[in-house]
Amino acid sequence: MADISFTHPEPPPASSRVWPVFLPFAGCPYRCLFCAQDKQTGQGTAELASIFRDLELDLEQARVAGRGPYELAFYGGTFTALPVPWPERFLGLAVRFREQGLVTRVRCSTRPDCVDAALLSRLKAQGLDMVELGVQSFDDAILRASGRGYDGVTARRGCMAVQESGMGLGIQLLPGLPGDRPGVFQEDARLAAALKPEVARLYPCLVIRGTPLAAMWEQGDYAPWTLDRTREELALGLLSLWDTGVRVIRLGLPPEGTLAEHILAGPWHPALGQSVRGLALLEIVRTQVENAGFTPTAMDVPRRYQGELFGHANELAEKYAALGLGAGAVRYVDSTVFTVR
Ligand code: SF4
Structure with a gap:
């Protein structure tokens, strides 16, 4: 019986610090069924001119204080559809601070039906480096039932145009939308993985007060995913994305702004990311053990996975014990390699 050794498939994290600039609903053609950017960001809609002024002052203060450098990220709206001249003005501001060393990179979020080759080439020339697309799903029926206004082909075309x-390219998926059926999210994750974006975000659908989805839920026309299903689906989706080298930079909405107090239903948990990552790691270990064909008695685990091996609040301890790997069988080591023996 030989030891088995393997490494974790997750790509290394990026080293840059992100400076988020929220433009809630700016440029959006309409408000999507599920979206509550104002509650997610804790910011209401504000005049772009006032956001611009505040940003300029804040960047100047950061420069004078010698902070940074930062990756500037315009989130919360449809950046590529902002009214003229705002994309150019925001990018011009970023370029000014880039020349002074405070900004290293600029990214934005937008919709897949609001990008085309000519527009992207213009924005790139103006200083944009990365585009995160709120794809949500590649499935026509889900996109239709969720009123997104584009189909799966458009979603894929948008990714390829970027x-x-x-x-x-960044891809955001929103599993559990109206129109969902078993298996669709795994197919969405596989399609996203095949496109090999630089990053992905997975935001399971929540029912947030004040959205049209909340009205559907109240009338019994929509049921969100359970937390258990969400954990399992996201863990498998994560494995598909890691498999093609995609960094998954967010699992679930962060508890920012006034979000938590406005969630009416849905799979929200403050430690969802840790729980999902732990479950994905369990799948990796289980597959290795099954392939090895022996019952292990000990495992060396790279120290950086100490906080997630047994999941949130030790929820996976019994599953590891069933593999023969109780807490006493695990040793944390200064290595990047897992060894099971
Ligand atoms: S989901 Fe995106 S496009 Fe829709 S309202 Fe929210 S920010 Fe705008």
């Missing part, structure tokens, strides 16, 4: 522009 890649062909030479900018970095």
Whole structure:
């Protein structure tokens, strides 16, 4: 019986610090069924001119204080559809602080039906480096039932247009939307993985007060995913994405702004990310043990996974014990390699 050794498939994290600039609903053609950017960001809609002024002052203060450098990220709206001249003005501001060393990279979020080759090439020339697309799903029925206004082909085309522009691509998926059926999210995760974006975010659908989805839920026309299903689906989706080298930079909405007090239903948990990552790691270990064909008695685990091996609040301890790997069988080591023996 030989030891088995393996490494974790997750790509290394990025080293840059992100400076988020929230533009809630700015440029959006309409408010989507599920979206509550104002509650997620804790910011109401504000005039772009006042956001611009505040940002300029804050960047200048950071520069004078010698802070940074930062990756500037315009989130919360549809950046590529902002009214003229705002994309150019925001990018011009970023370029000014880039020349002074405070900003290293600029990214934005937008919709897959609000990008095309000519627009992307113009924005790139103005200083944009990366585009995160709120794809949500590649499934036509889900996109239709969720009123997104585009189909799966458009979603894929948008992703490819960003890649062909030479900018970095981010894909955001929103599992559990109206129109969902078993298996669709795993197919969405596989399609996203095949596109090999630089990053992905997975935001399971929540029912947030004040959204049209909340009205559907109240009338019994929509049921969100359970937390257990969400953990299992996200863990498998995570494995698909890691498999093609995609960094998954967010699992579930962060508890920012006034979000928590406005969630009416849905799979929200403050430690969802840790729980999902732990479950994905369990799958990796289980597969290795099954392939090895022996019952293990000990495992060396890289120290950086100490906080997630047994999941949130030790929820996976019994599952590891069933594999023969109780807490006493695990040793944390200064290595990047897992060894099971
Ligand atoms: S989901 Fe995106 S496009 Fe829709 S309202 Fe929210 S920010 Fe705008």
